[in-house]
Amino acid sequence: MKHWLKYPFLFILCYCSFALSIGFTENRLSRNCYKQVNYLAEKIHTGLDRELQSRYPEGFVFSHALLALSIIELSEKDRENFKECHRAYLLQSLDRLCSNAAKSSFPDHLTLRYGAFYSGWTNFVLKKFLKASISQGLSQQEKFADIHNHLSQQIIEAFESDTILETYSDSYWPADNLACIASLDSSAQANILPAWRQHLELSSLTLIPHDLMKKEIRASSQALSLYFLTEIKQDSSVLAMNELFLKAFRKKRLGVHFLYEHMDGSGQMDVDSGPIIWGFGSVATIMNVRAQSCINENSSPTFTYGFLNLLAAPMTGFKSKYYLFKQVPMFDLFMLWVGVSMLDKV
Secondary structure: HHHHHHHHHHHHHHHHHHHHHHHHHHHHHHHHHHHHHHHHHHHHHHHHHHHHHHHHHHHHHHHHHHHHHHHHHHHOHHHHHHHHHHHHHHHHHHHHHHHHHHOOOOOOOOOOOOOOHHHHHHHHHHHHHHHHHHHHHHHHHHHHHHHHHHHHHHHHHHHHHOOOOEEEEOEHHHHHHHHHHHOOHHHHHHHHHHHHHHHOOOOOOOOOOOOOOOOOHHHHHHHHHHHHHHHHHOOOHHHHHHHHHHHHHHEEEEEEEEEEEEOOOOOOOOOOOOOOEEEEEEHHHHHHHHHHHHHHHOOOOOHHHHHHHHHHEEEEEOOOOOOHHHHHHHHHHHHHHHHHHOOOOO
């Protein structure tokens, strides 16, 4: 009997080692990212986007934005394995981002029509697409360039009218504003960002509030804000702000970097935080992996990514990969977007 007990133990040991090591080999990580794209694109384009909208206020737009951004970045970092089906997935998500269905969940009477979340994320995705080599020569390039120019002009004019933009009526989310700013060209960013920072009373010794009305600092939105700040090249306070952020929220456990969602370590959850366990936020911990990959050029939190990969019970087939028994697709999207950010760091 004891002789047979070692086989399940060896299987579990091999499985854990394989899952934990995913972030340490570029080829393997890239293959896994493509498999995630295959799975998620098929699901999202056949109704999952609308299902996510029923779960989250911005689920439709966010799912297509994260999928599109992941495919764009993956195409730039691993062109060899990029196929025409991936281009088709990307173009379909871009079309849906620009559709009336995407806009229908957002108010059209604000200073910035449809608000900062929709305009910022959509325009940011279009900017990334138009800068990527895969957009060159496509018949759709001119159409998406026109939409990007139109949205950029709307965002610039809105910031000229209001220093900080609404996402919904009387709801101000600074991370959404940073998405708007990051979606613009460098000259527009240089004109807008100083006044925006001054309005929020930001310095290198302050963090960005989750909600302007409540002034609460939360790790999930702070990690996202730091990522967008890395995309705004004029901002030189990222390193100092990141150091302050990690000091306030990060807790290291056996090489894994966990992040508290709230400064006091409380377990109050909502759609932005995702599940919180012992005060540690799932979205904050995942998003921080991407933020640190972008901020620290010579550092990649590979072990944390590997731990999350292990914890989420990955199921990998010949052409697809999914997590958590297909029950939490938003987690799959975050893991994909985070995974592609690490491809040039391993």
